[in-house]
Amino acid sequence: MSLEHAILVSLAEQSATGYELTRRFDRSLGFFWSATHQQIYRTLTRMQTAGLVAVTVQPGTGGPDRKLNEVTAEGRRELAEWSARPTPQERPRSEFAVKVRAMPFGDREAILADIATQREHHRRQLEHYQRNAARNYPDPTRLGEAELPVYLVLRGGIRTEQMYLDWCDEMLATLGAPPTAESHTDHDQPLDRENS
Amino acid sequence: MSLEHAILVSLAEQSATGYELTRRFDRSLGFFWSATHQQIYRTLTRMQTAGLVAVTVQPGTGGPDRKLNEVTAEGRRELAEWSARPTPQERPRSEFAVKVRAMPFGDREAILADIATQREHHRRQLEHYQRNAARNYPDPTRLGEAELPVYLVLRGGIRTEQMYLDWCDEMLATLGAPPTAESHTDHDQPLDRENS
DNA sequence: CACTTCATGTAACTGGTTACATGATTGT
């Protein structure tokens, strides 16, 4: 159950309300773990009863009360213990890859369009991460122990997006829809391959 | 619910028993989707009642009866329809990345060891895929419409593993445990960085 | 004789997704 640990990491970096956590999962945390607010509130409640986080209710300056979550000593102990256990191998799960492989039994044009859409998405993500890196880590050689891991995970995000982008380009080139600079949904070029 | 579609693709390529499907998910299919036999049997039952696959019971030549699953006309229709719907963006979910980011709050040595283990795993996978590619697709320029998608998904597997391998190497280099040619679990070198 | 492989399933639990629900504040 890793959402708990993702939350512990984020709260260890900086205490937050459930809402603020949700926004973090939409932003920086988002490229290695995602969660909706429902999941986050549910998990936070469980963690509170388990004593991993403590809540301080701040009477809302307008609006509902803010419930600030902080990692307890026990939470930090759990986080340290978990960090020492080896990570189980993650199994890949890509609906997109399944779809590519469905090509001989499905709609060729639609799948090519899907690859182009996917390409565009990853291009955008890559750009976003690269801007983030340029802004926040102009000189990666001088990072402290606290920032280094955050930077390295961002590097993972950049590598992942670059890889997907290259892969999509390879597929489009091989399948006969060469990507133009601005190509994203324009897949209407004539194709020079016929069935079988 | 994409397991259904992964099963449809696999059965469309070649009819199989639940057991045989399970083995496929352990092998070639395994690098884009994984499933246990429990999940597969449960899903197959659902698909049978939904009319997407038809079962032919073959009285077992020794052992229990084999239940051969074949895609029905309706199954093929569903597969084609699904292939034409755009793929929802997949959200990343990497416990490993969470762990890297937990470094300032956890066990530095253990996490470095974990990165090294992860690296070794991806090196092995990469080698495995590359052997597969060299054996089955010695000349990728001459693939037909049926084999091309299978080949391209394998290319995705290769790119993914290469990317992870490179990322792990970058992390090990940056964090002070340079990988040797055979490094996999030997992370006992003295580290030249101290906390903060 | 024990271990692995082939072959099938049930049941309980846990985690993730989707839909529903409320209500105040701030900006256009």
Add this chain to the structure above:
DNA sequence: ACAATCATGTAACCAGTTACATGAAGTG
């Protein structure tokens, strides 16, 4: 007045994981 953002939650459902369970055939 309306929409967006801040802020919190409940409930139902669906998918995935883990544990349990059986039994025959082939191999060392």
